[in-house]
Amino acid sequence: MKKSKEKMLFVTLGGNRYEDTLDSMSKEIEEKGGNVIKTIAITKTNNKTEADIANEINQINI
Structure with missing residues (x-):
């Protein structure tokens, strides 16, 4: 089975400091x-x- 190399990152949190986490994961x-x-x-x-x-x-458009 071939793995897809395209990824979508989704986070939920109680604050608003998520940019660094998404950058690191990306x-x-x-x-x-x-x-x-x-x-x-x-x-x-x-x-x-x-x-x-x-x-x-x-409203999320995937």
Whole structure:
């Protein structure tokens, strides 16, 4: 079975400091021959409600 080299990174967190994590993960994937085609971060910040987060998730275009 051939493994896909295209990857999508998805993180969830309670803060807003995710950029360094996504950058680090992307670099590691690329060093192993992969290609990050999309990154997505869902955060619970700025008094977001559960409905706000659900709406954000529903807007993800893959």
